Amino acid sequence: MMISVRQKQIDEEEFLAMRKDVLSLWPTGKEVELDEAVEYQRNLPDSKKFYKVLQKVHDEGRMVLFPRSGTPIVEDEIELVHTLNDLGIPLIPFTTDSYTRNLQFDKAQRGLEESIKSGRPMLNGYPIVNHGVHTTRKVVEACDAAFDPRCSRLANSLVGEIAFASGMTAMPNSFFGWIGGYDKKATVEECIQTSQYLGRLIGYYASKGVIITTDCHGWLPNGVIPMSVNIATQIIEALISVEQGVKCVMPQVNLQGNMAQDLADIRATPRLYRKYLDKLGYDDVIIPGIVGSQVPLYPFPQDMGSAFGYIVYTATVAALGQVDACFVKTIDEALGIPTKESHVESYRSAKWVFDVVRTQHFEVDSEDIRQEEMITETEVTAILDRVLDLGDGDVAVGAVKAVESGMLDSPFSINVHARDEVLGVRDLKGACRYLEFGNLPIPEDIKQFHRDRIAEREKSEGRKMDYYSSIDDFWAISEGRLLGRSSGRPKSHGSNS
Amino acid sequence: MMISVRQKQIDEEEFLAMRKDVLSLWPTGKEVELDEAVEYQRNLPDSKKFYKVLQKVHDEGRMVLFPRSGTPIVEDEIELVHTLNDLGIPLIPFTTDSYTRNLQFDKAQRGLEESIKSGRPMLNGYPIVNHGVHTTRKVVEACDAAFDPRCSRLANSLVGEIAFASGMTAMPNSFFGWIGGYDKKATVEECIQTSQYLGRLIGYYASKGVIITTDCHGWLPNGVIPMSVNIATQIIEALISVEQGVKCVMPQVNLQGNMAQDLADIRATPRLYRKYLDKLGYDDVIIPGIVGSQVPLYPFPQDMGSAFGYIVYTATVAALGQVDACFVKTIDEALGIPTKESHVESYRSAKWVFDVVRTQHFEVDSEDIRQEEMITETEVTAILDRVLDLGDGDVAVGAVKAVESGMLDSPFSINVHARDEVLGVRDLKGACRYLEFGNLPIPEDIKQFHRDRIAEREKSEGRKMDYYSSIDDFWAISEGRLLGRSSGRPKSHGSNS
Amino acid sequence: MKNKPTVITGTVGVDAHVIGTKIISRALRDAGIAVVELGAQTAPEEFIKAAQETDADALMMSSLYGMAEIDLQGFKEKCLEAGLEGVLLYIGGILGVSKHDFEEDEKKFKEMGFDRVYPPQADIHGAINDLLGDLAARGKLYELTANI
């Protein structure tokens, strides 16, 4: 196949030309004055510079909660952020609404106006493009926090332009997230190109001495699987971004419930980032801290007690792992958009353990942790090296080929270009293992390790692990277990099938 | 002083004579037919025999929640227990009301009748004496659970008689609990005599082959202090009980929030029990399992989120320590008697982590844990050996002398015979240390260890630790911290003081 | 008559939540049902088009992102216009926006013309039984098996 995308910095002329098109998508684009914006960013207090805040938290050996926010009406948004500040939260991810994410700014406009008229939010996020720079600066100025806006592929470039000009100082640039969960039809190349634009924009700010943080989420795990592909793809996202001039990246460790694996991933992930950044010559890029996340996308318990159990347990593991920030879900997760109250109660429950656990400097180490660390490291390295090979050293080309050939793959992905041939189940101790490796370039001895662990469980439960076992494990957490119980696979009823 | 009590089994004649007085305290005493009761106990299914259920849970490597129950109306009590069963709870502590505990059976009768009339509970527990054997057997028979009634000194003997005759198969025999928290004026001798009666009664059942479990709670910590005195006094309670013929004791480990200390105590406690039981010739006594307890009597967080945080964190530590049963408080703890709903939600949150954590067989070990284990073991041994010395080998006599001389002491105790001269604060890592040793027979080198750790904190916080620091630490947990912040001690305002 | 029922699956509107509908599609196939899997972010019209082209017996639509009500305004009517009166309409997922009683959703979507409405985290195997039952009731008999 012909691959057009390359791992190469967009040159300035071209970039400035591209910007014109992006900014012309909606009138508020005109509010963006790049050099004035750089000045504005320069004069922000440290408390609004994402990487400075994160570094400070890290140096103080504390950890903070990484919440969600994003509601259409400006006053409401400010009030929400103030509430979060009162809970001691200085870093604020900032969700844009679904219309904005799909470039449907007229619909967003209507939703916004109706929201203002009715006084109730009619959009599931903050329509940052419609609000524009001047208004959004009001939010930034009214709050003592560093903002990290969220978007999807289509509107990513314009949202980035407006967010940074408004004084937001971080943004994800996770094109694998779009492939896994948000964008059904886009090609991998289109995804990479979009992320190169944002990287280049952040790079431009960086060239003027303004550091904007890029969080990398990687290919989000939609099922029960090891995190190696997620970590490898985070690093690919980071490499694509830094080539464009990004100087600061933030890893995210997804906590899936098995302590040995989670604690191992917390240790291995930043080390693997560093290894590949340095190896490929980006040793001036900084990693201010890491965020732990209750993200493996498991269905959530529906009752309040179990939901709190899951949230606080995750927060405890994150605290034991000494991450710097931790995202947890809310007790309403399984039921719908959380109310402000459930945000507050949920965050309080997590926050309670942060200080209590961190104060103890309780050191956890074990054979299991070290083994999981070795496994994760071997798998991620094997995958990344293969991707670089595929592209003869060009990670962009390699990434495209790898997805196409299934060398990069993750289950239940939305994007039609993903192979979706891998599958996982938990082993007897609840660690996630590969049941089907698809085309992943995992070394044979490691594959054997996965098989052995699964065989162990099959022996003890007296049943073969299959697709349905994977689904049962996927649901298990919502039922207060790590290991799913057989729900009985449906028998075929058509004689001919 | 003249000490009348001795570590010696009450001889049968005398015991049977004593029983007459006990049973004559209230008409329902007549319902107790000792030999018929033994028969009744013999025919109970294993699921109602406390030690069998606990052993089974232990052997299966599971853990269960240890709740609270006890409401006056029989039908309500049965419904409550069924609710608990539905949560997978097979062991049911069973609270008697305060009138019953104070032998005010007429008041209890009135409360019971009003409860039945109004349909609402007017007593804060189940008036077991008023209900008597026949009615209480209905409860036992209607529920698939093993019961463990709770009482205080005054009514302890009669409540035990009726409970066992009704088919309850465990009961605390914790006279230090009365000294620490329930009985203002009783002498240590009176407390020991009361517990000897219950021990003798359980011993009688044992002599007929019926095993009833005795839980030992020891001198409950009313403030921030190490658990050594609590563990030592649990063992003294156990020794007093087994001399009377008790064949099965259950240790309780109080979880105070510092993981290293809590996990160390979970390891050390049963070992110390075993050591002294064997050393003094009671090697046929069994320890079916241990219960972890969120008991250090700290004020609880008042907001729901933090309350869940504290509960789930405690449950997680208990699960890591692999206790067999775990008592947690409810989210209403700081506010009042919990509703049935908050019982259920609170227990669900704890239960969620039990299975998830235990499945992992996650082994935690560290220098800190091993050190705390050594400290606890040295302190408990030093204290117990001193108590035995004081009594020339008679633990009953030793216990009386030890309390009198402050060799056994614990802060904020209700009993007027306690010295109340010891005090504790947390060190920099949140472990509980002695600030004032009072008269405790703790070896000098260990004392120095406590002092050094406290000095470390004083240095880092730039303030001396005193009585008020101890109180600040006592409140800290309710504020989501292990280390209290200085609340500033009140300055004297009287010129002459 | 076909020897197996045909079912159309997918999440409606711009809903990106695809995990559930993928699991449903697989479960239906394994149960011997012919599945036309439209995947996530499928416009209502696409469901109708697919149903016409494949002479489908039922639509199993999913929506989790809370906007199903808006996405499906007048959907039943469009189905009738398209001559799909015989086609069963099932929907499930998380139909409302924030925490609320499922009964409201059920009532609402039944009024909108859906034959069955499923609560969050509904068990798909039960739904397959419902399907075969409903089809049988309409005289569309397919060999049933116990224990689906």
Place this chain on the structure above:
Amino acid sequence: MKNKPTVITGTVGVDAHVIGTKIISRALRDAGIAVVELGAQTAPEEFIKAAQETDADALMMSSLYGMAEIDLQGFKEKCLEAGLEGVLLYIGGILGVSKHDFEEDEKKFKEMGFDRVYPPQADIHGAINDLLGDLAARGKLYELTANI
């Protein structure tokens, strides 16, 4: 006139919760106030007796076990009979039974004749300030210090 106020402390009825009243007593003493510490499980009559014998300025009663209302029926009246009209009545702890608004308790106990009613986990230092203020208001002036 005495050079320092006298305060009676204790938990009322058969309430065994002694920690709080011990802390209060210590804080009062350290603030230079004379304290008669009756401890836990103190009958209302004992409070009155102690107040008479020591010519006390105030009673600081605690109750946590939820039965204060019953324990203190007609207490104010008994105080008046005993000629203690001049004595301030403060109470705190956990006055109601299960979870509820503190306002209810406050209203109830004020009607029962208490001068001040404190919510759960109230700060004792603030209460000492209240006390000195109330005493001053009644012309009982004691040297105050800042920062109690």
